[in-house]
Amino acid sequence: MLPAFIYVFLLTQIPFVLTIYYSFFSWNLLKEGSFRFAGLDNYTRLVTNESIRTAVLNTVVLTISVIAISVVLGLAVAMLLNSEVFGKGFMRTLMIAPFLIMPTAGALIWKDTLLNPLFGLLPYLLTPLGLSRVDWVNRFPMATVVAVEVWRWTPFMMLIILAGLQSQNPEVLEASRVDGANAFQAFRRITLPLVRPFIELGALLGSLFVVQTYDSIFMLTYGGPGEDTTNIPFLLYLVAFQGYSIGQASAIGVVAVIITIVVATFALRTLFSIFQVEARR
Amino acid sequence: MRTADSPLRSKVLWSVVGWLVVFVFFFPVLWMWLEGLKTEPQAASSPPTILFLPTLAEYQEVLSGDFPPFFINSAIASLVSTLLVLVLGLPAAYALAIRPVGKTRDVLFFFISTRFLPFAASLVPLYLLARDLQLLDNILALILIYTTINLPLGVWLLRSFLLEIPNDLFEAARVDGAQFRHEILRIVVPLIAPGLAATSLICLIFSWNEFFYAVNFTSSVAATAPIFLVSFISGRGLFYAKLAAAATLASLPVLLAGWIAQKQLIRGLTMGAVK
Numbered sequence: 001m002l003p004a005f006i007y008v009f010l011l012t013q014i015p016f017v018l019t020i021y022y023s024f025f026s027w028n029l030l031k032e033g034s035f036r037f038a039g040l041d042n043y044t045r046l047v048t049n050e051s052i053r054t055a056v057l058n059t060v061v062l063t064i065s066v067i068a069i070s071v072v073l074g075l076a077v078a079m080l081l082n083s084e085v086f087g088k089g090f091m092r093t094l095m096i097a098p099f100l101i102m103p104t105a106g107a108l109i110w111k112d113t114l115l116n117p118l119f120g121l122l123p124y125l126l127t128p129l130g131l132s133r134v135d136w137v138n139r140f141p142m143a144t145v146v147a148v149e150v151w152r153w154t155p156f157m158m159l160i161i162l163a164g165l166q167s168q169n170p171e172v173l174e175a176s177r178v179d180g181a182n183a184f185q186a187f188r189r190i191t192l193p194l195v196r197p198f199i200e201l202g203a204l205l206g207s208l209f210v211v212q213t214y215d216s217i218f219m220l221t222y223g224g225p226g227e228d229t230t231n232i233p234f235l236l237y238l239v240a241f242q243g244y245s246i247g248q249a250s251a252i253g254v255v256a257v258i259i260t261i262v263v264a265t266f267a268l269r270t271l272f273s274i275f276q277v278e279a280r281r
Numbered sequence: 282m283r284t285a286d287s288p289l290r291s292k293v294l295w296s297v298v299g300w301l302v303v304f305v306f307f308f309p310v311l312w313m314w315l316e317g318l319k320t321e322p323q324a325a326s327s328p329p330t331i332l333f334l335p336t337l338a339e340y341q342e343v344l345s346g347d348f349p350p351f352f353i354n355s356a357i358a359s360l361v362s363t364l365l366v367l368v369l370g371l372p373a374a375y376a377l378a379i380r381p382v383g384k385t386r387d388v389l390f391f392f393i394s395t396r397f398l399p400f401a402a403s404l405v406p407l408y409l410l411a412r413d414l415q416l417l418d419n420i421l422a423l424i425l426i427y428t429t430i431n432l433p434l435g436v437w438l439l440r441s442f443l444l445e446i447p448n449d450l451f452e453a454a455r456v457d458g459a460q461f462r463h464e465i466l467r468i469v470v471p472l473i474a475p476g477l478a479a480t481s482l483i484c485l486i487f488s489w490n491e492f493f494y495a496v497n498f499t500s501s502v503a504a505t506a507p508i509f510l511v512s513f514i515s516g517r518g519l520f521y522a523k524l525a526a527a528a529t530l531a532s533l534p535v536l537l538a539g540w541i542a543q544k545q546l547i548r549g550l551t552m553g554a555v556k
Binding site: 002003004005007008011012013014015016018019022076077080081083084085086087091092093094095096097098099100101102103104105106108109110112113114118119120121124151154155156159160163164198201205211212214215218219222232233236237240241246249250252253254256257260 | 288291292293295296298299300302303306307309310312313316324325326327328329369370372373388391392395398399400401402403404405406407408409410425426428429432433436486489490492493496497506507510511513514519521524525527528529531532535536539540543546547550551552554555556
């Protein structure tokens with residue numbers, strides 16, 4: 001056990017301590033001798049700075065909408081694949097493809113071949129609706145990022161929820177039908193409580209990944225236009241690798257850790273309470 | 282009469298609905314494949330070309346051009362880091378599952394918490410370290426980072442598989458005088474072959490598709506497949522067919538592995554929680 005423990009400790013905990021340390025210094029990598037103690041300057045700048053507030057807000061909006069939509073869609077698709085349909089196995093196989101496709105590749109395909117206002121397929125298909133030359137990526141940047149991420153995370157939710165549905169005893173549903181429960185009642189009273197832990201698990205794991213979304217933003221919008229899709233990971237990238245402000249980037253890193261912990265706790269609690277209210281009815 | 286044909290009718294109805302939904306989700310992948318089989322004028326036509334004579338010209342172009350080194354870098358980074366995860370992770374998982382030490386729970390939670398520490402937490406120090414050790418644009422840096430990312434997951438997953446082995450087997454082996462290393466190699470490894478497969482699959486997915494460290498820690502020599510795709514973002518004109526061919530090739534290993542090992546995929550993604 002020790003080697004793995006030491007390895008993980010060396011490459012995660014010590015850097016994190018160093019991140020906290022650097023966050024109290026002002027240091028521009030490109031300016032030699034610029035390393036000096038700055039106290040809480042980096043943190044006060046975070047509070048006063050518009051960019052960080054925008055990034056926090058964007059991160060929250062992106063994470064919550066992607067998780068909420070993909071859980072609902074994932075549940076719907078999982079229920080479809082769990083019912084009596086032709087070609088279940090093949091459907092599942094095709095369905096998980098968006099999750100397996102390299103995110104950078106998926107984002108580029110969406111941007112250049114599906115959404116491009118001149119040559120993309122979607123504007124062409126929407127021509128009869130009068131939406132032919134809409135530049136989706138630039139006019140609705142956040143919605144585009146959310147859509148591409150939902151496309152990627154719905155299969156993930158579907159897989160987990162489907163596993164939950166498959167652990168259900170079909171005889172229980174059958175019995176409820178005999179007792180006169182309609183499909184909706186059976187879903188709310190029997191199926192939903194059963195898959196609840198699976199939904200929670202999917203939403204929790206998913207949000208921990210989605211909060212770190214970077215690939216598709218880099219490829220689709222590069223954080224823009226302006227700062228419309230700049231989330232915390234992307235802001236960190238801009239500050240650390242475009243601005244070379246080591247101290248400022250470290251302060252963002254510390255905040256990112258705190259937000260991750262909050263999101264994880266919050267996501268879990270919210271879901272928990274929602275379902276408990278549902279179950280009590 | 283009605284009772285006889287209504288189940289079939291509902292099956293057909295739901296099948297149609299299901300296939301429509303699946304088609305919508307799969308369509309971008311299919312479109313990527315189709316675009317890669319077009320010529321450049323066909324890929325950048327308005328209205329989009331639907332019917333065309335497929336050609337492998339763009340694949341040839343990608344494979345004979347500068348793509349292969351990127352692909353090879355991806356393969357090296359993913360495979361070596363996956364191997365490291367197995368070598369380091371299996372003994373740790375074994376210790377946690379079969380011979381629990383005190384505070385096993387704490388150690389487990391420590392491992393898993395590091396998986397969800399945002400990369401923001403350690404990015405700057407790791408970057409400075411890599412710079413000082415001359416490891417920027419060196420594949421070794423990516424290998425070490427991917428091992429760090431995947432090791433916690435590997436330990437959890439492998440442990441969940443090890444817990445399913447009946448303890449008697451180990452007792453019997455120990456009575457027979459098997460040494461620790463032999464115990465692991467001869468008994469554990471064959472028994473948790475599916476676990477090793479699941480762990481490798483998840484490590485492969487995460488490291489092959491990884492972008493943040495790849496784009497910031499490498500530039501040319503050690504750049505991986507997703508970095509090759511970055512060059513298509515701008516400045517190169519309209520190379521949609523070539524882009525689609527490259528995207529297809531870059532996605533192929535993980536897509537195939539995930540499809541082949543679908544069973545292991547769920548278990549891996551949920552860190553062993555869902556079987």
